[in-house]
Amino acid sequence: MAILKGHRCLPVSPYRQFSINFSLSFHSLPSSSPSDQNPPNETLISSVVSILREQRSKSRWNFIKSLYPDGFSPTEVSQIIIHIRNNPRLALQFFLWSEKSLCTHDLLSYSTIIHVLARARLKSLAQSLIQTAIRLSEINNFDDPDISSKPPKIFETLVKTYRSCDSAPFVFDLLIRACLQSRKIDRATAIVWLLRSRGIYPTIxxxxxxxxSVSQLKGCDAGFAFYKEIFGFDDEIRSKLRVTVRPNVQTFNTLMLSFYQDGRMEKVEELWVEMVKFNCSPNVFSYSALMAAFCDEGKITEALKLWEEMRKKQVEPDVTAYNTLICGFCKNGQMERAEQFFRDMTLSEIEATCLTYEHLIKGYCEIGDIDSTVLLYKDMCRKDFRPEASTIDKVVRVICGRGRVNEGLGFLRDVMKRQDFFPSITSYELLIRALCKEGKMEEALQLQLEMVGKGFQPNSEIYGCFIEGYREQGNEEKARDLMKEMLDIGL
Known part of the structure; x- marks a missing residue:
């Protein structure tokens, strides 16, 4: 009978080609681009505008519909919206109302209402309509092989209607952000190069x-290359364009975090130096990023110097800054210093997080202090924090390593009971190995059955523990059966 069984990145620079071919100008294009062959009915436009302005009740909608049951063309809707643009919410009401049965909107009418909403800084409303307009423009262009790297069609229409709507460049920021929300990074960057060729820059x-977005989707090097291009640090770009936007502390924080997450600590330090050259004052996030880089490289002294500099410059530390240094001390086994910062944190009325406790617990595990580990875990439970499975694995490992397997098993049971915690297979492996080493084979088998009940299948490590345990007891027959079973299932 079976004993165990069953139971990098794309380059950003190609977008420059768009700026070479871009000929759209806000001052040379006509103020609008009619979407209908028939000219708009000026009398109709004047009449509807008058009704919208003068009638305040809901009856105006029925009145307009009774006068013009055949509805309106997109150009007429566009002209009506332009006339009432100083009342953007009324303009939006009219746009949405006419969409129901009186007008099939096209990119012209969408562009007009988008301009009006952007001009009024009604950001979320404008972005929602931009998303709809992008989808509308793609319905008829889905077979275009280059659509994913071109600006959406609405961009050109927004440019053409820019002057007539008395708009502002902020509308293009909203378009770029709408593309980024849809993870259309190439389309967003194409818009940037097109605008920049006309001397127009997005906000910082x-x-x-x-x-x-570029860093997250294409990697930190692509994000850094984009940074150099957009701010004109590329020699080719600097010679052609007058860059009017400069990086700020958030720019450098974004890049530092990206390189830190990629393990490129030297680049984090380089960006810090570059930030200082630009006279950007580091904030608490900047200090935390560089301190984290130093701590990960074991340069705790350099991290402490940064901490002192931060306090001298009266940059108040936050929970991230404290957690960063606490983590650094814990990794270096300096638990007294970690506890000191933990106390300072409390005195500064900064609430510890689950991560704070996990750093401390792992630190005490590293030096084998089980009692302090268990006390911290209990304190963590009182604050209703849920530990990560990797943290529990470390605690179980250090308890079993001290030969206190029953205590380790009790600890795991307590975690599962208190926190509705789902353990990892690592904790089961550690406990089964410890039980087998002590010759408690029946208890190990019961734990293995529990493990299978949780959905974990025995692996070669688990089989090895039982085989070694039975051999230590002199039970070669069971050891051979398990070896055969293990080979039969391909382990």
Whole structure:
């Protein structure tokens, strides 16, 4: 009978080609681009505008519909919206109302209402309509092989209607952000190069969002290359364009975090130096990023110097800054210093997080202090924090390593009971190995059955523990059966 069984990145620079061919100008294009062959009915436009302005009740909608049951063309809707653009919410009401049965909107009417909403800084409403307009433009262009790297069609229409709607460049920030929300990074960057060829730049917040998106989707090197291009640090770009936007502390924080997450600590330090050259004052996030880089490299002294510099410059540390240094001390086994910062944190009325406790617990595990580990875990439970499975694995490992397997098993049971915790297979492996080493084969088998009940199948490590345990007891027959079973199932 079976004993155990069954139981990198794409280059950003190609987008420059768009700026070479871009000929759209806000001052040379006509103020609008009619979407209908028939000219708009000026009398109709004047009449509807008058009704919208003068009638305040809901009856105006029925009145307009009774006068014009055949509805309106997109150009007429566009002209009506332009006339009432100083009342953007009324303009939006009219746009949405006419969409129901009186007008099939096209990119012209969408562009007009988008301009009006952007001009009024009604960001979320404008972005929602931009998303719809992008989808509308793609319905008829889905077979275009280059659609994913071109600006959406709405971009050109927004440019053409820019002057007539008395708009502002902020509308293009909203378009870029809408593309980024849809993870259309190539389309967003194409818009940037097209605008920049006309001397128009996104706001610094949009630039930072672009850099973060490029870094996340294409890697930190691509994000850094984009940073150099957009701010004109590329020699070729500097010679052709007058860059009017400069990086700020958020720009450098975005890049530092990206390189830190990629393990490129030297680049984090380089960006810190570059940030200082630009006279950007580091904030608490900047200090935390560089301190984390130093701590990960074991340079705890350099991290402490940064901490002192931060306090001298009266940059107040937050929970991330404290957690960063606490983690650094724990990794270096300096638990007294870690506890000191933990106390300072409490005195500063900064609430510890689950991560704070996990750093401390792992630190005490590293030096084998089981009692302090268990006390911290209990304190963690009182604050209703849920530990990560990797943290529990470390605690079980250190308890079993001290030969206190029953205590380790009790600890795991307590975690599962208190936190509705689902353990990892690692904790089961550690406990089964310890039980087999002590010759408690029946208890090990019961734990293995529990493990299978949780959905974990025995692996070669588990089989090895039982085989070794039975051999230590002199039970070669069971050891051979398990070896055969293990080979039969391909382990």
């Amino acid at each position: 917040s949009t630039c930072n969002l672009l850099i973060r």
